[in-house]
Amino acid sequence: MKLAIIGGGSTYTPELVDGFARLREQLPVEQLALIDPDPERLEAVGAISRRILAKQGHPGQVLATANPAEGLEGADAVLFQLRIGGQAARNVDETLPLDFCxxxxxxxxxxxxAKALRTVPVVLELAEQVRKYAPNARIVDFTNPVGIVTRALLDAGHDAVGLCNVAIGFQRRFAEGAGVSPSEVELDHVxxxxxxxxRGARIAGEEALPRxxxxxxxxxxxxxxxPQxxxxxxxxxxxxxxxxxxxxDAVVKHLRESExxxxxxxxxxxxxxxxxxxPTVDTKPELLSKRGGAFYSEAAVELISSLTNPAGEADLxxxxxxxxxxxxxLADxxxxxxxxxxxxxxIEAVPQSPLPAHMRGLIAHVSAYEELAxxxxxxxxxxxxxxxxxxHPLIGQYDLANRLGDALLAANEKFLPWAVAR
Structure with a gap:
């Protein structure tokens, strides 16, 4: 199998590579293509990725390239993990709204x-490269905001599915608490x-969430x-x-007082x-666990394995x-x-029992925002x-939406050509 990672220069990547090495029986990756426009990041991440595989005796090859055509050619699956604007743009996303309470x-x-405005056009351009050079590849999106980006990909006709690590984190937590393997924990996650x-957690076939x-x-x-x-x-x-x-309101107060x-x-x-x-580092550093994305590699391996398993067996x-x-x-x-x-x-969703009104209302409200976003x-x-x-339910006032909208556009002009000419 050839797996391509768009955004392969991310500091997350060694977490993935470690998972590919440990879980090689579940997902036999023969070639890993890291695609990224940043040469310094690409060199550093590519080098440690090769050392991690070698350390664990994994025979897979690592290709590090800035050329999407080279990286994507013949890929069976493509993982998107982009951050347009880097941490500097993220810092604006996290601090500018605080000025508006x-x-x-x-x-x-x-x-x-703001992140969606910057990200969606780039992802769609790159997805066309996937269509051209790896027409049979499954796209797995880990790029935030995952729901909006995944919908953009699906609306454009791409074979895509979105991935988040929140659910697998709870699954692993519940399994550890019960002393069972993660495969014995099934979540009602919605x-x-x-x-x-x-809303539910079946452990070894029995509902355990109340306990x-x-x-x-x-x-x-x-x-x-x-609060509990x-x-x-x-x-x-x-x-x-x-x-x-x-x-x-309490979160806003805390964020305004914090780094x-x-x-x-x-x-x-x-x-x-x-x-x-x-060159002496050949395992993922402990510091990486503080970066976020816990169990990201396990989630990615499990999902890509299910999507590409020729036996066609369905996994939850x-x-x-x-x-x-x-x-x-919600709309279909x-x-x-x-x-x-x-x-x-x-992919077939597990049937859902009716949701309580407070969940239905918030989901419907945010889904409508995502459509407009x-x-x-x-x-x-x-x-x-x-x-x-x-x-958006956290904004929802006319004057505030106008002032905040102008501030977001001004802060993101270099990423949005249309915003400069507005």
């Missing part, structure tokens, strides 16, 4: 819209990307930075990103790249996919994040940007 976050709210709830909430609720709530009572009241475990909705996550990550990336350049995975009636209150072409049966022949990212236009902000 809105949450600053790279995928949620105004920052998420919502939109970064707007999800776990998990009672026995581990305090620890889980602490990691989510929410939230889990009890919802009878579900919300993703970390729900705190931006459930505790918006941005982008600044923290930028410092980590500088250290990681120095480590990657060290949590993915971003077309709604197609799964949530009846909306993209949702749910548990699904995934195989080389297709994608339209703005593809067609441009100040009015479309303002409409998307107006539709």
């Amino acid at each position: 809105c949450v600053g976050q790279e995928t949620t709210g105004a920052g998420g819209l 919502g939109l990307n970064h707007l999800t709830w776990i 998990i909430i009672e026995e581990q609720g305090s620890e889980i709530a602490g990691s989510l930075e929410m 009572q939230v889990l009890r009241d919802l009878n579900a475990i919300p993703s970390y990103y729900l705190r931006y909705f459930y505790e918006h 941005s996550r982008a600044e923290q990550v930028a410092a980590m990336e500088r250290q990681l790249l120095e480590m990657y350049r060290d 995975r949590v993915v971003n996919m077309r709604n197609r009636g799964t949530l009846p209150f 072409d909306a993209v949702i994040e749910v548990s699904a049966r995934v195989s080389s022949t297709g 994608l339209d703005a990212a593809i067609r441009g236009g100040r009015d479309r940007v303002v409409q998307a902000l107006l539709a």
Whole structure:
């Protein structure tokens, strides 16, 4: 198998490579193509990737290239992990909205819209390269905002599925707590990307979520930075990103008093790249665990293995996919994040029992925003940007949407040719 990674110079990549080496029986990667326009990153990440494979006795070859045609040629699967504008643009996404008393976050709210505006056009251009040079490849998108980017790819006719590591993190956590293998934990996971709830967790065939909430609720709530009572009241475990909705004002206050996550990550990336350049380093550094993306490699290996397994056996995975009636209150072409049966022949969502009104309402509201955000990212236009902000439940005021929209466009002009001429 040949696997291509667009954005292969990311500091995340050694995490992936370590997973490919450890899980080679599940996903036999013969050639790994790292595609990235940054020569310094590409050299450093390519070098440590080769050392990691060699250290673990993996026979796979690593190709590091800035040429998409070379990297994509003959690929069986392509993983997208891009960050247009790097941590500097992310820092703006996280800090500029705070000036308007809105949450600053790279995928949620105004920052998420700015990231979508920068990212979607680039992803679509690169996806056309995939269509040209690897027409049979499956595209797996890990690029945020995953829901919006995945919908852009699907709307353009690409064979794509979105991936997030939130669900696998909970699966691994529950498995460890129960002393079972992760394959024995099945999640009832539902919502939109970064707007999800776990409504059930079957462990060895038995429903365990009520017990998990009672026995581990305090620890889980602490990691989510929410009160434990939230889990009890919802009878579900919300993703970390729900705190931006459930505790918006408190989060804004905290963020205004803190160093941005982008600044923290930028410092980590500088250290990681120095480590990657060290020819004696042949394992992924411990610092990488603080970068984020826990279990990213396992999630990617599992999903790509299911998508490419010639036996066609279906595996239960949590993915971003077309709604197609799964949530009846959304349009069929909306993209949702749910548990699904995934195989080389297709992806079928697990049927969902009716959602409580508070979940339905928030999902529908944010899904409508995502539809408008994608339209703005593809067609441009100040009015479309303002409409998307107006539709977002964390913004939703006319004057605020206009002022915030103008500020976002001014801050992102170099990434948005149409914004300069507005």
